[in-house]
Amino acid sequence: MARTRGVGILTRGTIYLYLLPALAIYGLFFLRPLVDLVRLSTVEWDGLSQKEFVGVGNYRELLNDSEFWQAFQHNAVWMLAGVVVPTFVGLLAAIVLVRGAIHGRAAFRALLFLPAILSSVVVAVVWGFIYNPNYGVLNKGLDLVGLPARDWLGTPSFVLPALFVVWTWVTFGFSMVVLGAALQTVDESYFDAAKVDGAGRFQQLRFVLLPAIRRPLAVVVLINAIAAFQVFDLVFIMTNGGPFGSSNVLQLYMYHNGLQFNRVGYGSAVAVFLGSVILLFSLVFLRLSRLTKESD
Amino acid sequence: MSLAQPAAESDYVPHRREFRFMRMLAFDVLLVLVTLVILFPFLMAVITALKSTSDIIQNPLGLPSSWEWGNFTRAWSEGHFGRYFWNSVLVVVPTVLGVIGCSLLAAFAFATTKFRGSTLLFALFMVGLTIPLDILIIPLFYEMLSLGLLDTLPALILPQIAIGLPFGILLLRSFIQDLPRELFEASALDGCSRFQMLRHIVYPLTRPAIAALLVFNFMWTWNQFLLPTVLIQSDERRTLPVGLNYFQGRYISDVSLLLAGATIAFIPVIVVYVIFQRQIIRGMTVGVTK
Helix, strand or coil: CCECCCCCCCCHHHHHHHHHHHHHHHHHHHHHHHHHHHHHCCEECCCCCCCEECCCHHHHHHHCCHHHHHHHHHHHHHHHHHHHHHHHHHHHHHHHHHHCCCCCHHHHHHHHHHHHHCCHHHHHHHHHHHHCCCCCHHHHHHHHCCCCCCCCCCCHHHHHHHHHHHHHHHHHHHHHHHHHHHHHCCCHHHHHHHHHCCCCHHHHHHHHHHHHCHHHHHHHHHHHHHHHHCCCHHHHHHCCCCCCCCCCCHHHHHHHHHHHCCCHHHHHHHHHHHHHHHHHHHHHHHHHCCCCCCCC | CHHHCCCCHHHHHHHHHHHHHHHHHHHHHHHHHHHHHHHHHHHHHHHHHCCCHHHHHHCCCCCCCCCCCHHHHHHHHHCCHHHHHHHHHHHHHHHHHHHHHHHHHHHHHHHHCCCCCHHHHHHHHHHHHCCCHHHHHHHHHHHHHHHCCCCCCHHHHHHHHHHHHHHHHHHHHHHHHCCEHHHHHHHHHCCCCHHHHHHHHHHHHCHHHHHHHHHHHHHHHHHCCHHHHHHCCCHHHCCHHHHHHHHHHHCCCCHHHHHHHHHHHHHHHHHHHHHHHHHHHHHHHHHHHC
């Protein structure tokens, strides 16, 4: 089929009229702040007085900032867990929904995806109530079965796992839906062939199902990684990084420095660092994604 | 013993079907239970929103001993949720329309015409796919300050259109590229102007992609939290998520009021979700399985 690409139907004069609205808004409210961010990361500035150029000074300071490294560590662990757990839970749910002998697949899928569409504040309020040390449902439930109550968000060693449970609750639905759609495209005859060859359930999973959805799985893993590395809203609302920085993450550190403590340059340097890591993962993602390929 | 004997084929078939039915039922029951566990936080929130404070302490897990519907009206009036809701609408509608309109025009240009610098310009737009908006919050704050837009709704709308464009252009370009060129040639012969082609050929044929963009940008914008937290200062211009967060700060000890507020905030999203569920799920998978 002849493609539209290169039909050349717009003339040189009119083409810019079509591009102008997008370019103007994108240029002013994405590219300009992006350039500003990099420039701000090279100055010391309290937001009011004269900016002082310090070159890579902010970055050098980051290297020796233990709070920064603590936050970075949390991001790294969070991303690792954020790749493994929601992907696995989502895959499991997708397998049950697509291949399980069940009724009402669409209804279950819709219900299980519900947590993923909520605003982070709603999630934070609802889970904050569950974790509340005084009247929270979790502690009341533990009490009923004779287990000790805990201050889940107020104890340094519990706070990240407790927040991560919420993260998984929110994000597994994405993996479930995308992997479920991929599973539906797998040809049933592969499974039949494997069964004829005497493959058990686990072997069918390992040698038929997983290889068949390799590509969407890679995409899901990358999107989960990128999303997890940017974690902010939940932590900001539920703990604000506490107690004692034990749930601090990079984007929160950026926010605190740049917008709360008036260390605009330093906060920007954190943002540049965070952005660079995400950029790296996004480039891998774009290489994998089919949309960016020239159709042929 | 007859039990040890292999059953005759004619006996075996109904038996097996019965077994399969039982297994299917067991699977259904299990799945219902798992789904209930996952939806538990919602149910808990709604039930607790209907309790009195003393009821929450004495009877945290059960149903309300008296149903306090007044919590909702109190949250609505004291919490200013009506105003927050309206602000969210005033931000979301122009953002979504802006993304779709600008993306459609630009994608039409990119998909149909090769011009000098088109590859470079397209690549420049794709930078936006690799960097999240939240990271730009510090320069955005100072930019809005210098433009005099701080604490106005356009401060939320414009950057969110900007960050929605890369995906919009990418998705629509790929749809338009796949249209057969004969469509354009035939319509040109019929004396169709370029804009009429966009209106009468491209727009109807890219409707699924536009629907996906609509739903996505609605959800991204409706739930955006950091931008309004930083760029909006007065209560009259807060959107729902920041309004709820502010409310949470004030009513931290009034749990039922807080959860009534949260319920008010999530009901519209659930309504939109129930209506557009198919589009949301189809839109999400378009990039992966297309």
